[in-house]
Amino acid sequence: MVIEPMPLFAANLSMMYTEHAFLDRFKAAANDGFAAVEFAFPYEHPAAEIASRLGTHGLTPVLFNAPPGDAAAGERGIAALAERRAEFRRAFLEQAVPYALALNCPRLHVMAGVMPTGVERATMRATFVDNLAWAAREAASCGIELLIEPINRRDIPGYLLNRQDDAHEIIADVNAPNLRVQMDLYHCQIVEGDVAMKLRKYLPTGHIGHIQIAGVPQRHEPDIGELHHPYLFELIDALGWIGHVGCEYRPLAGTSAGLGWLRAAKTPRGPS
Numbered sequence: 585m586v587i588e589p590m591p592l593f594a595a596n597l598s599m600m601y602t603e604h605a606f607l608d609r610f611k612a613a614a615n616d617g618f619a620a621v622e623f624a625f626p627y628e629h630p631a632a633e634i635a636s637r638l639g640t641h642g643l644t645p646v647l648f649n650a651p652p653g654d655a656a657a658g659e660r661g662i663a664a665l666a667e668r669r670a671e672f673r674r675a676f677l678e679q680a681v682p683y684a685l686a687l688n689c690p691r692l693h694v695m696a697g698v699m700p701t702g703v704e705r706a707t708m709r710a711t712f713v714d715n716l717a718w719a720a721r722e723a724a725s726c727g728i729e730l731l732i733e734p735i736n737r738r739d740i741p742g743y744l745l746n747r748q749d750d751a752h753e754i755i756a757d758v759n760a761p762n763l764r765v766q767m768d769l770y771h772c773q774i775v776e777g778d779v780a781m782k783l784r785k786y787l788p789t790g791h792i793g794h795i796q797i798a799g800v801p802q803r804h805e806p807d808i809g810e811l812h813h814p815y816l817f818e819l820i821d822a823l824g825w826i827g828h829v830g831c832e833y834r835p836l837a838g839t840s841a842g843l844g845w846l847r848a849a850k851t852p853r854g855p856s
Contacts, residue, residue: 591795591817591820591821591825591827591828591829592619592620592827592828592829593618593620593828593829593830593831593846593849594618594620594621594622594644594646594647594828594829594830594831595609595613595616595618595620595621595622595831596621596622596623596624596796596830596831596832596833597609597610597613597621597622597623598623598624598625598832599832599833599834599835600613600831600833600835600839601613601839602835602839603838603839606623606628606629607629607633607634607637609621610634610637610638610640610641610643611637611640611641612839612840613641613643614641614642614643615840616839616840616843616846617846617850618643619642619643619644620643620644620645620646620828621638621643621644621645621646622645622646622647622648622828622830622832623645623648624648624649625648625649625651625652625655626648626683626687627651627679627683631682631683631686631687632686634687635686635687635688638687645687645688645689646689646690646691646794646827646828646830647689647691647692647693647731647766647794647830648683648684648687648689648691648692648693649692649693649694649695650663650675650676650679650680650692650693650694650695650719651675651676651679651680652695652697653668653671653697658698659697659698660695660697660698660735660740660743661694661695661696661697661698662695662697663694663695663696663697663711663712663715663716663719664696664697664708664709664711664712664715664744665697665700665708665711666707666708666711669711669714669715672715673715673718673719676694676719676722677722680692681722681723681726681728684726684728685726685728689728690727690728690729691728691729691730691731691793691794692723692728692729692730692731693730693731693732693733693766693794694715694716694719694730694731694732695733696708696712696732696743696744696745697743697744698740698741698742698743698744699742699743699744705744708744709744709754712744712745712754713754713757713758716730716732716754716758716760716763717758717760720758720760720762720763721760723762724760724761724762728762729762729763729764729793730760730762730763730764731763731764731765731766731793731794732745732751732754732755732763732765732766733745733751733765733766733767733768733771734746734747734748734750734751734765734767734768734771734772734775735768735771736770736771736774736775737775738774739771739774739803746771746775747775747776748765748767748772748776748782748786751765752765752786752789752791755791764791764792764793764794765786765791765792765793766792766793766794766795766796767782767783767786767792767794767795767796768795768796768797768798768832769783769795769796769797769798769811769816770796770797770798770799770800770803770811770832770833773800773810773811774800774801779811779816780815780816780819783816783819783820783823784819784823787820787823787824787825788823788824792825792827793827794827794828794830795820795825795827795828795829795830796829796830796831796832797813797816797829797830797831797832797833798831798832798833798834799811799833802834803833803834804833804834804835804836804842805833805835805836805842805843805844805845806831806833806845807844807845807848808836813845813849814848814849817829817849831846
């Protein structure tokens with residue numbers, strides 16, 4: 585019997601296919617064989633326009649981010665900022681949830697934010713936990729899952745949440761069934777390393793809601809850099825992962841030209 589390739593891959597349309605306008609990236613991804621997509625912030629485009637592209641090209645949306653605050657000013661989330669509590673909750677209810685429902689997207693990533701000078705980490709963490717508990721209740725009523733993601737401080741200096749164990753402690757503190765961890769192997773390798781053992785530790789818990797990949801250290805295709813992704817793909821499969829793996833990387837050249845790694849991953853691995 586031939587073993588079909590796993591896992592399932594989702595193109596990240598915020599980083600991939602940037603040679604096209606955003607709304608044209610859906611067609612490009614579908615033409616390259618992707619059946620699922622994710623993206624960072626869809627709010628510059630009407631939800632109906634995005635939903636139309638998804639439907640036309642037979643694509644499943646798997647993830648996008650809740651509003652991050654003023655991204656142009658360098659903000660990367662406001663959920664851990666006590667003085668922005670009302671703003672976070674308003675944007676979550678008025679933008680994130682309506683977009684998720686309109687796009688039939690099952691997951692929202694809630695970014696914690698960057699630590700301001702003079703603010704204690706414990707204070708920010710407490711605010712983050714409180715806002716997540718509130719948001720998880722609101723999302724649950726709509727059938728939406730929330731994710732939090734440890735991000736390395738080289739890409740986002742000062743980001744509050746950096747380690748896998750910290751993220752899982754927050755999940756335990758909030759104790760909401762629809763709050764899980766977005767495990768980006770690129771960030772994990774930069775901050776902690778030992779990625780395979782982290783997968784072995786956390787995937788069986790059921791507390792991982794999404795996985796993302798990129799080559800380390802330059803965030804190009806996953807066949808460039810220090811991580812051996814074919815091994816990690818087989819491990820993810822062996823551990824029973826049935827979700828998608830988001831391809832959140834910056835193509836070194838053209839997106840389509842750099843998809844040799846995807847064609848290799850889709851090649852059946854042989855008889856069982």
